[in-house]
Amino acid sequence: MTTPAPGVTKRRWVTRRRFLKVSAAAGGALALGFVLGPIVGRRRRERAIRAAAEATGEFRPNAWLVIHPDDRIVFTLDRVEMGQGTMTSHSMLIAEELEVDPTTIEVEFAVADRRYDHPEFGLQITGGSSSVRTSWEQLRHAGAVAREMLRAAASAELGVPPSECVASNGTIAHALTGHTWSYGALTRLAAMQPIPDPALKPAEEHTLIGTALDRVDAPLKVDGSGVFGIDVTLPGLLNAAVIRPPVQGATVASFDAGSAARRPGVKFVVEIPGGVAVVADRYWQARAAAEDVTVSWDGGRPELDTPSMTEELRRLAAQPGKTVRDDGDAESVLASAAGDFLEAVYDVPHLAHAPMEPQNCTAHVDGNRCEIWAPTQVPGVAREAVATALDLPHEQVVVHTTFLGGGFGRRLVADFVLEAAHLSQCIGGPVKITWSREDDMCHSMYRPQVRHLLRAVLGDRGTPVAWHHRVAAPSLLEAIMPQWLPAMTPDAVPGAMDRGLSRLAGGVFRGDWVADPTSTEGASDTPYAIENLRVELAKHDPGVPIGFWRSVGHSHTAFAVESFIDELAAAAGRDPFDYRRDLLRDAPRNRGVLEAAAEQAGWGSPLPTGRFRGIAQHFSFETYVAEVAEVSVEAGRIRVHRVVCAVDCGRVINPDIVRAQMESGVVFGLSAALKQRISYLEGHVEQTNFHDFEMLRMNEMPAVEVVIVPSTEDPTGVGEPGVPPIAPAVANAIAAATGRRVRTLPIERALLA
Numbered sequence: 247m248t249t250p251a252p253g254v255t256k257r258r259w260v261t262r263r264r265f266l267k268v269s270a271a272a273g274g275a276l277a278l279g280f281v282l283g284p285i286v287g288r289r290r291r292e293r294a295i296r297a298a299a300e301a302t303g304e305f306r307p308n309a310w311l312v313i314h315p316d317d318r319i320v321f322t323l324d325r326v327e328m329g330q331g332t333m334t335s336h337s338m339l340i341a342e343e344l345e346v347d348p349t350t351i352e353v354e355f356a357v358a359d360r361r362y363d364h365p366e367f368g369l370q371i372t373g374g375s376s377s378v379r380t381s382w383e384q385l386r387h388a389g390a391v392a393r394e395m396l397r398a399a400a401s402a403e404l405g406v407p408p409s410e411c412v413a414s415n416g417t418i419a420h421a422l423t424g425h426t427w428s429y430g431a432l433t434r435l436a437a438m439q440p441i442p443d444p445a446l447k448p449a450e451e452h453t454l455i456g457t458a459l460d461r462v463d464a465p466l467k468v469d470g471s472g473v474f475g476i477d478v479t480l481p482g483l484l485n486a487a488v489i490r491p492p493v494q495g496a497t498v499a500s501f502d503a504g505s506a507a508r509r510p511g512v513k514f515v516v517e518i519p520g521g522v523a524v525v526a527d528r529y530w531q532a533r534a535a536a537e538d539v540t541v542s543w544d545g546g547r548p549e550l551d552t553p554s555m556t557e558e559l560r561r562l563a564a565q566p567g568k569t570v571r572d573d574g575d576a577e578s579v580l581a582s583a584a585g586d587f588l589e590a591v592y593d594v595p596h597l598a599h600a601p602m603e604p605q606n607c608t609a610h611v612d613g614n615r616c617e618i619w620a621p622t623q624v625p626g627v628a629r630e631a632v633a634t635a636l637d638l639p640h641e642q643v644v645v646h647t648t649f650l651g652g653g654f655g656r657r658l659v660a661d662f663v664l665e666a667a668h669l670s671q672c673i674g675g676p677v678k679i680t681w682s683r684e685d686d687m688c689h690s691m692y693r694p695q696v697r698h699l700l701r702a703v704l705g706d707r708g709t710p711v712a713w714h715h716r717v718a719a720p721s722l723l724e725a726i727m728p729q730w731l732p733a734m735t736p737d738a739v740p741g742a743m744d745r746g747l748s749r750l751a752g753g754v755f756r757g758d759w760v761a762d763p764t765s766t767e768g769a770s771d772t773p774y775a776i777e778n779l780r781v782e783l784a785k786h787d788p789g790v791p792i793g794f795w796r797s798v799g800h801s802h803t804a805f806a807v808e809s810f811i812d813e814l815a816a817a818a819g820r821d822p823f824d825y826r827r828d829l830l831r832d833a834p835r836n837r838g839v840l841e842a843a844a845e846q847a848g849w850g851s852p853l854p855t856g857r858f859r860g861i862a863q864h865f866s867f868e869t870y871v872a873e874v875a876e877v878s879v880e881a882g883r884i885r886v887h888r889v890v891c892a893v894d895c896g897r898v899i900n901p902d903i904v905r906a907q908m909e910s911g912v913v914f915g916l917s918a919a920l921k922q923r924i925s926y927l928e929g930h931v932e933q934t935n936f937h938d939f940e941m942l943r944m945n946e947m948p949a950v951e952v953v954i955v956p957s958t959e960d961p962t963g964v965g966e967p968g969v970p971p972i973a974p975a976v977a978n979a980i981a982a983a984t985g986r987r988v989r990t991l992p993i994e995r996a997l998l999a
Contacts, residue, residue, distance in 0.1 A: 292441055299437030305429075307392040307441070309361045310340065310385065317416065317430035319344070320352045324362035324370070325377040326623055327355070328650035328657075329910075330965045331903035332377050333462040336385055338899055339378075342454045343389030343447060345413040346429075353462060358625035358645035360737065369733040370626030373658055373794065375867035375963020378899055382961050383446070390444040398442070399435035400427055449897070449958070458902040463649070474649045475621030476680060478608040484513055486669055486679045487532040489522040489541055490689055493929035494790070496546030498522060506538040515539060518668045520661075525673055529680050547789055548929035552695070555788045555926070556593070559697040562718040563591065567784035568761045571770045574778030579703050579712035587703045587712075588817055592806040593990045595923035597693035597795055598939060603651020604686040609666035610676035615642045616667055621650040623657040630733040631660040632667045634744070640737045654914070655794035659691055659729055687939060688931040691793025692924055694720045694786075696765075698806035708818025709829060712778040715769050717803070720786050721762040722794060724755035755785075764794075768803030768970065773833035773865060774811070774826075790926070796914060797966040800866040804970030805919075805977070805991065808862035812978040813987060822978065823849050823861055835894050835957075836863055839872040842892035842953045847874035856880065857887060860979030862971040868962035870894040870955075873912070873971040876948075877979035882997055886916060886948040886976060891968060893952065896959040904964050905952040911968020912950050917942045919973035920993050 298306045305313040312320040321340050325332045333353050341348035356362045356370075364371050365380050393413045400418040401408040404425060412419050419426045449455075466472030491497070501522045503515040511531035515524050522541050526532040580587055608619040609632075616638055622628050625645040633643045650657060666679045681689075696719040705711040728748040735744055754760045761783045763770070770781045795801060815825035823844050830837040840863045844850075847859065856878045863872035876888040891908045898904055921940040925932045933939040977988040980997075990996040 288441055295437045295441075299434045303433055305392070305395075305433035305436050307395055307436075308388045310388045311344075311392050313392065313396075313429050313433055313436075315430045315433050317428050318352060319346060319350060319416075319429070320354055322354050322356050324356040325381070326372040326621075326625075326647050326650055326653070327463055328372070328621075328623070328653040330377070330907060331461060331463075331900065332372070334459060335378055335899045335903055336381055337462055338454045338459060339381060339385040340389040342452060343386045344393050346416045348454060348459060348462070350416065355647040356625070357647070358629035358643070360626070363626065367734075369730060370624065371658070372623045372653075373655065375869070375965040375967065377963070377965075378961045379868060379963055386446050387444075390446055391442060392436075394442045394444045395436045395439045396429055396432050398439040399432040400425075402439070403427075403432075403435060455897070455899055457900070459900055461903075467649075472649050474603055474651050475606045475608070475619065476603055476651070478619040478648060478678060480608065480610065480676045482676055483608065484525050484527065484673070484675065484677045485529040485532055486523045486525045486677050487529065487536050487682070488518070488520065488665065488679060488685070489524070489536050489539055490520065490685060491543050491546060493543065493546035493548050494550055494926070495929075496543040499542040499544040501539060501541040504538045504540055506535040509535040509538065514673050516669070516672050518665060518672060520665060523669050523679070525669070525677060529678075533682065546929055550789060550926045550929045552595075552925040552927070555695055555786075555790075558788065559593070559695065559718045559786055562784040562786055563697045563699040563716055565784060567716050567718070567782035569780065570761050570766050570783050571779065571781040573776075573780070574712075576712040576714050576778040576780035579778050580701060580714055583703045583712075587701050588814060589699070589701045590810055590813055590987070590989060592698040592700070592802075592809060594696050594802040594805060595925065595991060596695045596790065597918055597922055598687050598690045598924050598933070599652075599654040599656035599795060600687065600690075600936070600939060600941075601650075601652025601654055601656060604683055605656070605662035605681040606679060607663045607666035608676065608678040609663070609670040611636065611667060611671040611674075614638055616644070616670070618643070618645045618663060618667065619648060620645065620663050620666075621648050621653075621657060622660065622663060623650070623653050623655075624660065624730070624733070626733040627658075627730055628660040628663040631664055631729070634732065634741060635664055636667060636671055654796040655798070656691060658726070658794050661691075683936070684934045687924075687934055690924075691725075691791050693795030693801060694722070694790070694792045695788075696802045698769075698802070700806060700810045702810070702814055704814065704818055708814075708820055709825075710774075710776050710814060713774075713776045714780045714782075715806070716782045716784060717766050717769060718784040718786050719762075719765040719799075719802075720788065720790070720792055721755040722764045722792055722798065723762045724752045725792050726794070727751035727755075764799045766799065766803065768800040768864060768866060769807055771865070772807060773836045774829040775832050776829070796911075797866060797969040800864060800966070800970040801915075801918075804862065804864040804866075805973045808864065808971065808974030809977050809987070809989065812860070812862075812974070812981065816981070821850075826861070826863060830863075833865075835870045836865055836872075838955055839863060839870045839892040839894050842955050843872035843874050843890050846892065846951060846953045847876070847888075847890040849874065858979050858983040860975045860977065860982060862974035862978060864967070864970040866967045866970055867965075868896075869964060869967040871908070871967045871971055873968075873975045875972065875975040875979045877976055877983060879980060879983045884920065884976070884980065884993060884997070885946070886920075888949045888951070889972065889975070890951045890953065891971075892955055893964065893967065894955040894957055895964050895967070896957045896961045898954060899961060901954055904954055907964040908952045908968040909950045911966065912972050913942055913947060915969040915972035916948075916976070919976055919991055923992055923995065
């Protein structure tokens with residue numbers, strides 16, 4: 247964790263991860279362990295392993311591994327694969343201790359199952375850049391247990407000490423007798439061995455961890471054999487398009503199918519929660535027929551518009567908020583400055599996730615059983631939501647996870663899963679709902695619109711002696727926790743209690759009771775050494791559907807904090823790199839990435855005419871990242887030529903994956919920083935597709951250089967931390983080029999204002 251300011255303990259502020267852990271415990275969620283689990287004792291587990299071997303000959307030492315008598319090794323991946331590389335990194339963790347070639351391991355995606363609950367969040371989820379961090383010991387231990395039970399089997403077979411039996415490349419060998427067994431030959435005997443608690447390999451003995459192995463999922467995506475949600479097919483499967491309300495929150499008053507029902511291939515036109523579904527043999531038949539359906543809508547929020555939300559944020563930011571962190575006495579120092587302080591306001595817009603694969607789900611409700619195939623980040627939430635909505639027992643809801651064509655947090659809710667389940671129940675057969683790009687853009691769970699007000703007083707050396715940061719933002723956890731909490735509680739908890747806990751979970755963030763840590767993360771835990779520091783949160787509730795967006799609160803707090811630090815450096819007449827380095831005196835890992843990025847970028851060295859550099863650093867998801875952007879501005883047009891990204895994510899499993907995720911974070915963050923915004927007008931979203939919610943194009947992409955800072959610390963996350971520093975790095979470069987401070991995103995729009 248980031249070193250807090252002097253005199254401040256880490257307990258002074260609540261992190262999102264700590265809150266979710268406490269919430270899970272309060273809800274009674276029980277995350278099962280990697281071998282024994284908190285419920286199933288060692289002896290019961292051993293009996294289950296033996297029973298499986300006796301029935302099938304398979305060796306199932308834990309919830310992740312199956313070794314077949316024919317030498318097939320199957321690994322069940324309990325985190326989804328959405329391009330971030332879990333199929334590869336997690337296979338490497340298993341293979342390192344199991345002593346096998348990871349390319350020989352078959353990977354299957356886990357179904358929704360409480361055995362795979364996240365050990366910190368208390369539900370089955372992939373998010374928070376936590377997959378490697380939380381599986382680092384878990385999966386290595388699982389591989390080591392299997393290896394030691396196989397060695398024990400060979401030892402028992404020969405009557406020799408286990409230390410004489412060596413595991414290597416999927417075999418157990420005994421050098422003195424020359425005996426060698428494949429793992430498959432020992433499955434039944436291995437299952438008879440007691441479960442050990444083996445020591446894990448020291449780092450110096452790793453042969454796989456730390457190497458750049460090829461991606462396991464790459465061939466499947468190249469040859470088309472990988473199944474994404476949108477690819478799912480079933481016998482008798484129908485396809486559906488949904489007509490959704492044009493205004494936020496409107497509901498169907500009535501509809502007239504018109505000639506749609508007579509269109510070729512069309513089977514049903516029915517109302518479901520959220521709209522009217524047209525069901526046909528093929529998707530494009532349904533989409534075309536939807537044009538013939540007339541829908542009348544009731545209610546909604548036509549008063550929603552971005553200018554009024556912006557004005558409300560301006561009003562809230564001008565008033566005191568709830569105190570989130572209060573070191574020293576920033577208020578008194580600011581008051582004594584008699585107006586001689588620096589002040590800046592930073593605004594960020596709503597943003598859509600816009601993954602390349604739009605939302606989709608296949609569902610088959612058959613009597614009292616429902617089977618789901620979905621590209622979801624929360625199979626546990628999907629299972630719970632469907633069971634509750636259709637009044638089915640949990641064990642009768644099966645959720646299969648597919649490849650995800652991007653997630654970025656959008657698939658952390660189950661709205662699209664529930665749609666398909668309702669529709670399947672309605673028509674009595676299997677159906678796939680596929681959202682159009684317009685559906686996905688206009689009916690998302692958006693990154694909130696947020697305003698930051700910052701004030702600082704500079705001391706004699708030009709460094710801040712007081713820092714006041716007020717954030718005006720909605721509560722993500724108020725929106726998300728009611729959906730998540732039922733999946734955190736044990737399945738045996740009655741539905742009424744689940745619903746009550748859900749209401750309570752969302753309610754704690756209403757009003758002024760608890761400040762949502764997702765709104766101020768990256769601001770309340772700033773690593774800069776400032777004696778008098780106060781952070782406040784003013785809660786905004788405009789009624790827009792919101793959700794976690796890649797890097798969550800850090801996506802906007804980094805822009806505000808790192809832009810303001812640059813402004814302070816300029817006011818002090820200091821180099822922004824040196825200024826940051828001095829203020830990071832108590833945060834060595836932040837300072838380490840800052841120095842690494844500056845060195846690689848040649849900070850301070852001459853640049854080609856017309857080019858300028860900007861720098862930013864940020865800590866998020868336990869990972870430290872600094873970025874230097876090299877930018878030119880000509881006739882108001884911005885070109886980012888080069889980005890240097892330094893990352894300290896602890897011990898690295900696969901350096902190629904780390905580099906790819908940093909590069910991905912840069913292009914994702916650049917698209918948002920330069921171009922993207924979601925705006926409301928008279929209750930509807932104005933942007934509908936990539937023509938007006940633009941992504942960075944290939945000819946606009948800068949060269950990206952990634953520097954991985956060596957570390958012996960445990961691994962941390964890389965899926966999101968590359969995003970936060972890029973917007974301030976570019977904005978700071980623009981200030982260096984033009985003298986103009988960009989305080990509103992997106993940058994291209996701000997420069998035209």
